[in-house]
Amino acid sequence: xxxxxxxxxxxxxxxxxxxxxxxxxxxxxxxxxxxxxxxxxxxxxxxxxxxxxxxxxxxxxxxxxxxxxxxxxxxxxxxxxxxxxxxxxxxxxxxxxxxxxxxxxxxxxxxxxxxxxxxxxxxxxxxxxxxxxxxxxxxxxxxxxxxxxxxxxxxxxxxxxxxxxxxxxxxxxxxxxxxxxxxxxxxxxxxxxxxxxxxxxxxxxxxxxxxxxxxxxxxxxxxxxxxxxxxxxxxxxxxxxxxxxxxxxxxxxxx
Amino acid sequence: xxxxxxxxxxxxxxxxxxxxxxxxxxxxxxxxxxxxxxxxxxxxxxxxxxxxxxxxxxxxxxxxxxxxxxxxxxxxxxxxxxxxxxxxxxxxxxxxxxxxxxxxxxxxxxxxxxxxxxxxxxxxxxxxxxxxxxxxxxxxxxxxxxxxxxxxxxxxxxxxxxxxxxxxxxxxxxxxxxxxxxxxxxxxxxxxxxxxxxxxxxxxxxxxxxxxxxxxxxxxxxxxxxxxxxxxxxxxxxxxxxxxxxxxxxxxxxxxxxxxxxxxxxxxxxxxxxxxxxxxxxxxxxxxxxxxxxxxxxx
Amino acid sequence: xxxxxxxxxxxxxxxxxxxxxxxxxxxxxxxxxxxxxxxxxxxxxxxxxxxxxxxxxxxxxxxxxxxxxxxxxxxxxxxxxxxxxxxxxxxxxxxxxxxxxxxxxxxxxxxxxxxxxxxxxxxxxxxxxxxxxxxxxxxxxxxxxxxxxxxxxxxxxxxxxxxxxxxxxxxxxxxxxxxxxxxxxxxxxxxxxxxxxxxxxxxxxxxxxxxxxxxxxxxxxxxxxxxxxxxxxxxxxxxxxxxxxxxxxxxxxxxxxxxxxxxxxxxxxxxxxxxxxxxxxxxxxxxxxxxxxxxxxxxxxxxxx
Numbered sequence: 050x051x052x053x054x055x056x057x058x059x060x061x062x063x064x065x066x067x068x069x070x071x072x073x074x075x076x077x078x079x080x081x082x083x084x085x086x087x088x089x090x091x092x093x094x095x096x097x098x099x100x101x102x103x104x105x106x107x108x109x110x111x112x113x114x115x116x117x118x119x120x121x122x123x124x125x126x127x128x129x130x131x132x133x134x135x136x137x138x139x140x141x142x143x144x145x146x147x148x149x150x151x152x153x154x155x156x157x158x159x160x161x162x163x164x165x166x167x168x169x170x171x172x173x174x175x176x177x178x179x180x181x182x183x184x185x186x187x188x189x190x191x192x193x194x195x196x197x198x199x200x201x202x203x204x205x206x207x208x209x210x211x212x213x214x215x216x217x218x219x220x221x222x223x224x225x226x227x228x229x230x231x232x233x234x235x236x237x238x239x240x241x242x243x244x245x246x247x248x249x250x251x252x253x254x255x256x257x258x259x260x261x262x263x264x265x266x267x268x269x270x271x272x273x274x275x276x277x278x279x280x281x282x283x284x285x286x287x288x289x290x291x292x293x294x295x296x297x298x299x300x301x302x303x304x
Numbered sequence: 305x306x307x308x309x310x311x312x313x314x315x316x317x318x319x320x321x322x323x324x325x326x327x328x329x330x331x332x333x334x335x336x337x338x339x340x341x342x343x344x345x346x347x348x349x350x351x352x353x354x355x356x357x358x359x360x361x362x363x364x365x366x367x368x369x370x371x372x373x374x375x376x377x378x379x380x381x382x383x384x385x386x387x388x389x390x391x392x393x394x395x396x397x398x399x400x401x402x403x404x405x406x407x408x409x410x411x412x413x414x415x416x417x418x419x420x421x422x423x424x425x426x427x428x429x430x431x432x433x434x435x436x437x438x439x440x441x442x443x444x445x446x447x448x449x450x451x452x453x454x455x456x457x458x459x460x461x462x463x464x465x466x467x468x469x470x471x472x473x474x475x476x477x478x479x480x481x482x483x484x485x486x487x488x489x490x491x492x493x494x495x496x497x498x499x500x501x502x503x504x505x506x507x508x509x510x511x512x513x514x515x516x517x518x519x520x521x522x523x524x525x526x527x528x529x530x531x532x533x534x535x536x537x538x539x540x541x542x543x544x545x546x547x548x549x550x551x552x553x554x555x556x557x558x559x560x561x562x563x564x565x566x567x568x569x570x571x572x573x574x575x576x577x578x579x580x581x582x583x584x585x586x587x588x589x590x591x592x593x594x595x596x597x598x599x600x601x602x603x
Numbered sequence: 604x605x606x607x608x609x610x611x612x613x614x615x616x617x618x619x620x621x622x623x624x625x626x627x628x629x630x631x632x633x634x635x636x637x638x639x640x641x642x643x644x645x646x647x648x649x650x651x652x653x654x655x656x657x658x659x660x661x662x663x664x665x666x667x668x669x670x671x672x673x674x675x676x677x678x679x680x681x682x683x684x685x686x687x688x689x690x691x692x693x694x695x696x697x698x699x700x701x702x703x704x705x706x707x708x709x710x711x712x713x714x715x716x717x718x719x720x721x722x723x724x725x726x727x728x729x730x731x732x733x734x735x736x737x738x739x740x741x742x743x744x745x746x747x748x749x750x751x752x753x754x755x756x757x758x759x760x761x762x763x764x765x766x767x768x769x770x771x772x773x774x775x776x777x778x779x780x781x782x783x784x785x786x787x788x789x790x791x792x793x794x795x796x797x798x799x800x801x802x803x804x805x806x807x808x809x810x811x812x813x814x815x816x817x818x819x820x821x822x823x824x825x826x827x828x829x830x831x832x833x834x835x836x837x838x839x840x841x842x843x844x845x846x847x848x849x850x851x852x853x854x855x856x857x858x859x860x861x862x863x864x865x866x867x868x869x870x871x872x873x874x875x876x877x878x879x880x881x882x883x884x885x886x887x888x889x890x891x892x893x894x895x896x897x898x899x900x901x902x903x904x905x906x907x908x
Contacts (some may be wrong), residue, residue, distance in 0.1 A: 097479060123481035131479075133575050137472035142466075147462070148364030148469050151481055166463065215480065338695050340702075384895055389638050391694045392894050395831075399887035406884050520820075524702055531699065539725055553652055571713035571816075578706025585700045 050075040050250055051096075051127070052217055056105030056115075058095055058274075060265070067274045073219070078241065078251045080261045080282070083271035087142070089254045090132055090273070093221050096252075097129045098122040109219075122141060124151060128241045129221035132254075134204040138197025142188060145196050145207055146179035147172070149214035175214075182210045191259045202229040209240065219250045226260055238264060242263075258286070270294065313357060316509060318549045323451045325529040325541040326364025327498035330455055332347045333536030334464060334513050335491030336471030337385070341401030342526055345374040346498040347518035349503025351408060351415055354424045354513060363427035363508070371500040409515040420514025421579045424507050426570070440509055445471075446460075447505060451498050454602040455538050458494070467491055468536075521574070528581045534591025537577035543593060551576065608736050609853040611817045615742050617813075618749030622804035624829035624841035625756065626797020632773045633793060634686070634837020636697035640705035642826055646819035648674040649809040653721055670804030671802040672743065678798030679791050702818030705820065713816035721814040734894050752800060753842055757797020760838065765792055773836055825852075825883060828890035843901060848886055855885045856902060890908060 050114045051073035051301040058066035065190060066088050073079045081089050090297040094105065099157070107115040114122055117301065154160050155168035176261070183189045196207060205225060212220050226234045241251060241264060255261050261268055262282040270278040270285055272294040278285050285291050324346060331337045349370035356366040385393060408415050415421055432439045458464050469486050470477045477483050507513050518552055525548065533544025555573050564572070584591065626640040648670050671876030685704065689697055730739040760766035771779040772789045780786050800807025807882075808818060829848050856879045877885070893900065 099475070099479070119475075119478040120481050120483045124480055128481075129479055131476070135473050137469045137476070139472060140468060144465060148465060148477075148482075150482060153462045153466075156466050156482075158461075158463045158494065160462040161458060172462070178578055211480070290559060296316045340699075388894060388898065391698055392898055394695070394698065395637060395824075395827055396891055396894055399890050402824065403884050403887050406881060410878055411878050521706070524706060527699065527702070540744075564677075567718050568714050571710040571718070574683075574710035575707055575714065578703045578710060581703030582685065582700060582707065585684060585696060585703060589696060 050110060051252075051257045052108045053092075053096070056092075056095060056107065058100060058101045059103055060092060063144070064173070064254045065274050066095065067100075069274075069276060071093060071269055071276070073250060073252055074267075075250055076245060076248055078245055078253065078266035078267045079266050080268035081252060081254045081271065082256070082258075082261060082268060082285075087271040087294075088274040089271055090223060091274075093129055093223055093254065096122075097127065123135060123215075123217075126218035127221065128215055128217040128219070130208045130212060130223055130225065132204075132223040133209050134201065136196040136199070136204050136207060139195055141193050142183065142196050142199070142207060143176070143192040145180060145211055146214050147175055147182065149211045150175055150178075151215055160281055179210075179214060184211050186240075188208050196285065205229055206233065206237070209237065213240075213244075217249070220244070222253045224256065226255065226257055234260070258282075262286075306388075309342045309430070312441050314443045314553050316441050317553065317572070319432035319441070320505050320509070321509065321526070321529065321549050322448045322542045322545040323498055324503070324526050324543040325449075325530040325533065326451050326538060327495040327502065328454050328526050329533075329538065329541040330458075330512045331495035332497075333529060333534075333541075334459060334471065335467045335488060335495075336359065336474075337382070337491055337495075338390045339381075339492070339495070340394045340523055340527070341381070341397030341399075341520075341574050342495075342499055343518050343520060343522040344401035344404040345378060345407065346365060346503040346506070346522065347404055347515075348374045348377055349500025350464075350507035350518075351421070352500070353504035353509040354421050355415060357425050357427075358421065358423070359506070363425075367501065367504045369436075370504040372556065374399070374500025374503065375493045375497040375526040378492045379489060379596075381496075382492035385445045385485065385488045385492070398523075401520065401523065401539050405518050408424070408518070410480050414575050416514075417475040418515060420512055420516075422512050424513065426508055426511060444505055446510075448499060451501065452538055454498075459538070462489075471536075507600055524581075525577060528577055530591075531581060531584050532591055537591070537593050540591050540593035544591070547592075548577065548580075605857050606854065610850060611736050611742075612740060613850030613853035614846060615745050615849070616852060617846035618746055619804050619808055619811075619845075620826060620829045621842045621845030621847055622749055622752060622800045622807070622824075623826045624833070624845055625753075625800050625838050627801075627826055628830040628833065628835055628838060628841045629769075629793045629797050631792060631830060633776060634690070634697070636694040637700045637701070637827070638686075639698060639701040639823065640681075640700075640708060641797070642823045643708035644674050644798040644801035644807075644819070645736075645805030645808065645822070646675060646676055646712055646816065647708060647805070648799075649805035649814050649818065650721075650801075652717055653716070653723060653804045653809070653814055657724060667803075667806050667857070669808065671799045674802035675795040675799040678794040682790070682794045706731050707822075709816055709820060716814075718816060723810055723814075725810065739811075741810050745811060747805065748807060752803060756796070756800075759796075767790070769793060774861035790804065795852065808864060821883075823888065825886040828886040828893070830900075831890060832872070832893055832900050834902035837900070837902035840900055840902035848889065851889065852882055852885050856882055 053069055056066055056069040069092060074284060077230065081092070083089055095102050098117050098121065105115070106113060111126060113161060114125060154164065154171055157177060161168065165282040180189060180192070183192055186209070188203060188206060188210065189234065191203065196204065199207065205228070209225065211239055226237060229237065253264065265282055268282050268285050269276055270288070270291050277290050277294060278288045279286065324342070328339065328342050331339045353366035353370035356369055357363055381397060382395065386519055388396065395399045401428060409417055411417065426436065428438060428439065466477065466482050470482060470487055474484055529544035529548045530541055531544070532547055533542070534540030555569065555576070623642055623645055625637060626644070630638050630641065645820060651670035651673055652663070652666050655661045655670055656663050681704065686697065708718030730737045760770055768779070768784045768789045769792065771782065771787050773783055776786060802908060805819065825848060829844040830841055832848060833842070856877050860876065
């Protein structure tokens with residue numbers, strides 16, 4: 050569904066991504082792991098259009114999407130969350146949710162005056178949907194709270210809820226469980242599985258191997274900007290190169 | 305009698321400046337666009353409406369043309385928005401505003417240059433031979449209410465919501481599919497259109513305009529209004545306009561009671577404006593009225 | 604030749620612009636905001652010198668340096684009282700603050716000295732003819748003073764410890780702090796020197812033309828254009844940018860654009876000129892073009908936004 054072919058990305062002298070080849074199957078959960086600085090977030094940024102690549106091609110459903118600006122990629126059905134959760138702080142949780150759906154007629158200024166009825170109906174539908182999702186996530190009672198006042202874990206749930214509102218086909222999740230307590234994490238994982246049931250495709254960057262093991266069908270391991278291993282969670286956990294990459298990293302930290 | 309006329313004058317000016325304040329607030333406070341050349345749209349609206357009506361066009365045509373041209377200029381200015389940092393773009397807006405003023409100043413064949421345009425016709429003057437100022441006051445109030453209404457509707461709409469998100473977290477908005485550049489252009493154009501409206505009202509009330517009325521200090525004056533009133537807040541914008549205009553005009557009275565010559569009084573007035581701006585930015589940057597929290601009513 | 608005269612006028616104007624732009628670009632580079640009140644230091648310096656010369660009857664050779672020092676001091680105090688409080692605020696808040704301060708400066712000066720044009724009580728030396736170019740002793744003074752100032756500043760940056768500290772702070776504030784440089788002290792000196800140079804520029808402009816309360820504000824955008832053209836934060840860029848802009852401004856209004864039309868075959872005997880009153884518009888147009896094409900300026904990084 051999503052395929053990355055021979056993608057390179059460098060920043061001045063630093064080669065952040067080298068000959069990246071990746072295939073994401075429809076309706077799967079793909080994991081992306083690797084030590085810090087291995088290029089995971091960079092890859093996400095390239096995939097979602099925030100960085101331009103130096104070479105290579107990216108296909109989404111047989112269509113090339115590399116080079117498109119972020120909002121175009123989002124409209125094609127690929128959404129992402131950020132490693133450090135970003136929320137518009139002075140907007141309420143409900144407003145956050147209402148920002149997400151595509152094709153809101155009311156977002157065109159002149160239609161606000163020309164077709165108010167259509168907009169009102171869309172708003173009502175969206176509000177109902179938003180409240181349902183917030184309820185599932187356990188955030189309904191916070192709907193009128195400024196999102197900046199939420200805890201870190203709640204903000205993570207909110208950004209997931211936002212992504213759900215938009216009904217994307219692919220969601221790129223950058224460390225969705227970082228800083229989230231175990232109870233919330235279990236809830237989150239349940240959601241992500243449910244998303245897969247509903248036909249969505251997920252790509253997850255994670256450090257927590259438990260999350261990877263319990264969720265992912267296939268895992269790509271990155272190190273120094275290169276893919277060093279691909280396989281099921283069990284396979285890559287036993288892979289020598291992967292163990293070296295992680296252990297090697299830790300050794301450097303201590304020396 | 306003179307007191308009543310004076311108050312009518314003050315309220316008309318408050319009305320006009322409220323529209324300017326509301327329109328700049330839409331750009332700065334809602335859309336997050338740091339526009340420091342707002343006076344340009346004011347000038348374009350004023351000159352366009354004046355020139356057209358002096359050439360025989362009806363008032364409403366002049367008014368709408370002024371608004372349209374101002375909007376067009378706003379569109380042109382906002383085109384490079386996507387590629388410039390906020391403060392660089394702010395400098396561009398000032399430079400562009402000055403170019404407009406210099407244009408009107410130098411192209412004497414168009415608008416009499418430094419001598420200004422005199423005898424701008426007053427709409428419906430023949431219907432109200434006496435008490436014309438009261439009619440104009442009502443018209444100014446009507447347009448102020450109209451502007452406020454439009455702004456409020458836009459802000460509460462999904463359009464306004466998207467603008468606010470772009471103002472707060474632009475990258476996030478982009479990643480969620482909002483075409484940021486397009487929204488910013490809309491924000492600029494809408495603000496510009498209403499500044500043009502204010503310009504037209506100004507021209508037909510004063511019946512005389514010249515490039516001196518459109519110096520950069522006018523933009524800064526409107527900025528003080530929205531900083532004091534509270535950015536992103538329509539009521540605040542009107543209160544800011546009310547406060548500053550009242551202070552501005554009422555200090556003119558001092559001339560008669562205190563023995564200070566007029567031009568020194570003028571610069572003291574200016575100093576007060578600058579001082580207020582400094583104090584508010586340092587100690588009360590959110591202004592007098594803060595942005596309302598939007599809570600939705602569920603059926 | 605008109606073109607050489609324009610060149611000379613341009614270089615002189617360039618010196619003035621450079622003197623004012625040096626301080627602006629340094630502050631922009633280190634503190635990361637556009638200080639719209641910077642050129643008011645020029646006005647302040649000019650008027651302080653005026654006051655010392657006329658009211659206290661001190662000779663201009665002494666009143667000028669004193670006025671320059673005083674202005675530098677004022678800048679340091681203003682920073683401590685206002686800008687310092689907003690160090691962590693966004694660049695826009697600082698910009699708005701500087702606009703408020705510029706209004707305060709300008710209107711105070713106007714309140715004290717009035718809106719009318721003033722001049723230094725200096726004998727007007729007659730202009731001289733030199734190889735076909737008209738030039739006055741004051742203009743020569745401007746050139747010499749500007750060059751000397753830039754030379755002294757260059758030596759300061761290269762040879763002295765404070766100069767090296769300035770360069771380090773300008774490159775990377777955090778790194779400089781981490782290296783043990785007293786960046787607060789450096790910032791104080793940058794304000795002092797920047798404002799002093801602006802004051803020198805203001806006095807020179809006052810000597811060349813006249814003193815008006817809005818003389819600083821009138822030159823604000825051209826000074827910004829200079830700083831941006833040269834690359835924000837680059838002092839040498841400001842110097843070069845000043846020269847380029849000064850020359851382009853003057854040539855721009857004396858250049859007969861009819862020559863270009865003649866190439867196409869149309870003749871316009873009276874020539875096509877940009878009206879001199881559009882002179883400031885030339886620097887505005889250049890400013891806009893630079894920001895659109897290469898915001899980093901001459902010495903900035905390509906695509907620096």
